Amino acid sequence: MQVTLGVPPPDAGSSSPRDSGRPGASDDLRELTQEELAEAFVTGDTAHLEEMYRRWGALVLTAAHRALGDLADAEDVVQQVFVSAWRSRSGYAPALGSLPAWLLGITRHRVIDRIRSRERELTLRNRLRSEPERRTSEVAESVDRLVLAEEIRLLPDPRGAILELAFWHGFSYSQIADRLGLPLGTVKSHARRGLLHLRARLEEVTS
Amino acid sequence: MTADPGDPGGHLSAERLAAAALGALGEGTSGTDERPEGSDDGADSHPPAELAELSPAERDHVATCAVCRYELDALVRVVSLGTGGGQALTELTEPRPELWSRIAAGISGPPALAPATEVGVRPRATSPVSPLRPAANPSAPFGPLPATPADAPSTAAGSTPRRSVRRRSRAAIALVAASVGLVVGVGGTVAIRQATAPAGQVVASTALTALPGEQGRGTAELVRTDGILDLRVSVDASVTPDRFYQLWLLDSAGDRMYDLGTLPPNGAAASYPLPAELAQGLGSYTVVDVSIEPYDGNPAHSHHSLVRGQLPG
Numbered sequence: 001m002q003v004t005l006g007v008p009p010p011d012a013g014s015s016s017p018r019d020s021g022r023p024g025a026s027d028d029l030r031e032l033t034q035e036e037l038a039e040a041f042v043t044g045d046t047a048h049l050e051e052m053y054r055r056w057g058a059l060v061l062t063a064a065h066r067a068l069g070d071l072a073d074a075e076d077v078v079q080q081v082f083v084s085a086w087r088s089r090s091g092y093a094p095a096l097g098s099l100p101a102w103l104l105g106i107t108r109h110r111v112i113d114r115i116r117s118r119e120r121e122l123t124l125r126n127r128l129r130s131e132p133e134r135r136t137s138e139v140a141e142s143v144d145r146l147v148l149a150e151e152i153r154l155l156p157d158p159r160g161a162i163l164e165l166a167f168w169h170g171f172s173y174s175q176i177a178d179r180l181g182l183p184l185g186t187v188k189s190h191a192r193r194g195l196l197h198l199r200a201r202l203e204e205v206t207s
Numbered sequence: 208m209t210a211d212p213g214d215p216g217g218h219l220s221a222e223r224l225a226a227a228a229l230g231a232l233g234e235g236t237s238g239t240d241e242r243p244e245g246s247d248d249g250a251d252s253h254p255p256a257e258l259a260e261l262s263p264a265e266r267d268h269v270a271t272c273a274v275c276r277y278e279l280d281a282l283v284r285v286v287s288l289g290t291g292g293g294q295a296l297t298e299l300t301e302p303r304p305e306l307w308s309r310i311a312a313g314i315s316g317p318p319a320l321a322p323a324t325e326v327g328v329r330p331r332a333t334s335p336v337s338p339l340r341p342a343a344n345p346s347a348p349f350g351p352l353p354a355t356p357a358d359a360p361s362t363a364a365g366s367t368p369r370r371s372v373r374r375r376s377r378a379a380i381a382l383v384a385a386s387v388g389l390v391v392g393v394g395g396t397v398a399i400r401q402a403t404a405p406a407g408q409v410v411a412s413t414a415l416t417a418l419p420g421e422q423g424r425g426t427a428e429l430v431r432t433d434g435i436l437d438l439r440v441s442v443d444a445s446v447t448p449d450r451f452y453q454l455w456l457l458d459s460a461g462d463r464m465y466d467l468g469t470l471p472p473n474g475a476a477a478s479y480p481l482p483a484e485l486a487q488g489l490g491s492y493t494v495v496d497v498s499i500e501p502y503d504g505n506p507a508h509s510h511h512s513l514v515r516g517q518l519p520g
Binding site for chain 1: 221
């Protein structure tokens with residue numbers, strides 16, 4: 001494996017200072033915000049892909065594992081997802097959704113592909129007709145659950161907090177209003193708009 | 208916008224549909240204050256939860272309008288999938304360390320190589336290099352990290368890239384074990400490499416001399432063992448605790464290179480297998496370069512070379 005780097009020619013005979021071609025503090029990928037990481041990823045750098053894997057590898061693996069029920073299959077999917085993400089990085093537009101949602105969208109497709117090929121195998125083996133469509137939509141639910149959970153987590157407060165309390169903790173609107181010190185109408189409004197946002201995000205991921 | 212009172216057949220607004228769908232969260236969240244209790248027409252005294260928020264007129268509309276019903280069903284599905292999602296996020300399956308190496312191998316294959324490295328938008332070589340050159344790091348199985356663990360920066364900012372490097376290198380080690388068929392720990396791999404390295408015949412050698420402004424020297428020997436070339440290198444120089452030495456093989460133009468691995472900090476000789484493409488002959492990659500690298504997690508050459516030497520072509 002060879003790489004092209006802008007290092008001075010060997011016969012240049014001088015050790016060049018570390019000032020060119022190398023970002024300094026911004027090099028710390030862990031410090032990048034999600035938006036910065038997304039932007040950097042599109043320009044094509046495997047280090048950024050690895051950082052994405054560090055942040056969301058477990059999310060993708062979990063989605064695939066829950067959907068497929070088999071860890072080895074799920075690992076195959078994770079590999080496909082990140083390789084596919086890498087190859088199609090120029091097609092990623094941050095405006096269309098968060099990186100984790102995008103990764104989960106790819107995961108969803110790969111999981112469904114895998115289910116279908118399993119179904120085909122079964123059908124061939126048993127000469128039985130199954131219902132791949134229904135099956136895949138059920139299977140994709142576990143992926144969609146994670147898409148939504150991640151989107152809720154990413155929502156800015158107070159909307160994010162309101163949805164977490166309502167969805168994850170079963171709080172009533174008035175309990176949420178008390179807890180967050182917000183007017184009841186505001187809480188309801190955030191909940192509605194948050195729900196519409198989630199619906200739009202899920203649509204993007206699954207389309 | 209509620210359904211237009213003058214037009215009972217009008218579609219419900221997104222907000223009304225959202226309000227209705229949120230009713231599916233259950234009694235607690237739907238709230239009693241907004242529920243049109245008194246407006247119940249009696250024919251449907253216990254409407255489904257997702258309809259409870261709606262007025263009878265709205266409910267009638269949804270019952271007959273495919274568009275609104277579709278939207279409402281979609282929103283109800285989101286509510287249903289969204290609840291319990293918190294638990295979904297707290298019990299994630301952590302990937303095994305070797306999974307990244309499979310991905311790295313996948314993205315460094317021929318199809319992805321060209322855009323990733325030839326275009327070279329940014330001077331980095333993270334994964335395209337390390338997965339394919341895992342064995343080239345015998346002296347530092349975790350990359351630069353264990354070389355001077357006690358000296359590594361201990362601030363949060365300093366420790367951050369270290370973990371990143373560590374993970375990448377662990378993945379690389381997994382590949383070594385797989386390719387050599389070794390099922391031994393990292394230490395075992397190192398021991399075997401070092402034990403076998405000294406055998407073989409020296410086919411070429413060069414002194415490594417300091418670049419201007421640097422102090423240090425070393426030697427590099429090309430050793431052939433069973434027809435395969437290794438590079439044996441030792442460098443006599445003192446590196447500060449916050450730096451480490453990295454060994455490179457540059458082509459004569461100086462714009463392409465192989466990352467062969469990290470040098471031991473104590474000046475001990477170490478042996479580095481060459482990439483498969485070079486294992487029979489160096490071609491134009493005849494320049495041995497040792498760089499001084501900070502612990503910044505950046506796998507690219509630091510542009511700061513300590514010593515160099517040229518092997519006969």
